[in-house]
Amino acid sequence: MFQGLKPTSRRDTGAVVAESAMIIGLVTLLCGTILQIGVIIHTRNTMIDAASAGARYAALADRNLTDGQKRTAALLASSIPNAESAIVTIGRESDGELIRVTVTHHLPMLGFITAPVPLSATAQAYDLTP
Template sequence: MPQRRAMPQRRAMPPARPMIAHSAGSPCPRATAEASDTGTINGRSNGQRGSAVAEFVMVSALLIAVFIGVLQLALALHVRNTLMDAAASGARYGTLADRGPTDGVQRTRELISGALNGGFAGDVQAQSVEIGGRPGLVITVRAKIPLIGMIQGFGEFVVHGESVRYG
């Protein structure tokens, strides 16, 4: 008579988790049961609850600081470029046939005051020079670097504008 193989024994099913009655607004029974069995809720341990809020605040603060830094750099470059353009325009104006260095300085101050805060036009100087054997004019503007907005702060920009008198 052929021998019969023994059938593998089935494992016993684990006992069902207890169902906890809940009212509206309380956590669902499954999450409550998981929390009581393993100490976690949805994969996070109880010690990490609320950490997403703290991480959001830290990352947001860092991003805001970077954004403000880039914005401040853009403002400082705008001021520098405006000062350079005003110095060059003032030098060209001062080398016209019926104008002189003081006219160039005055024109530079007007341009700076019109485009920026008037405080940036405080130190404007003119110097008559010779450029390539021809008479010319160099306008020099010194202004503080804006620290916060248009408030003048640390360091300073020194820009020059040159022009040659023709005719």
């Protein structure tokens, strides 16, 4: 009937359980790594967006640099955890036409728990008001 198949020996019993445990561990680690990369990219993109929105807000005719800095901090606080530890600096370039906002925060390493690795984003906006 099935002459090519051999019955499994006693040494092979239980090998499937061990192999499954190793594969499940690797797949879990891979999925966790992919999710963490997504959190890092989300944090970076949020910092860039908040910096550019703050720079544009400060460039409005009836606003100043302090308003842009507060706007950036408010956007960060509503978007990412631990945003109160972010450092927001704002200033004008030497020619006076550009407003530059820099956001420095720590890189999220385990979920949104931050590590001592700095992550920085900078944005600029033209201030065309006289």
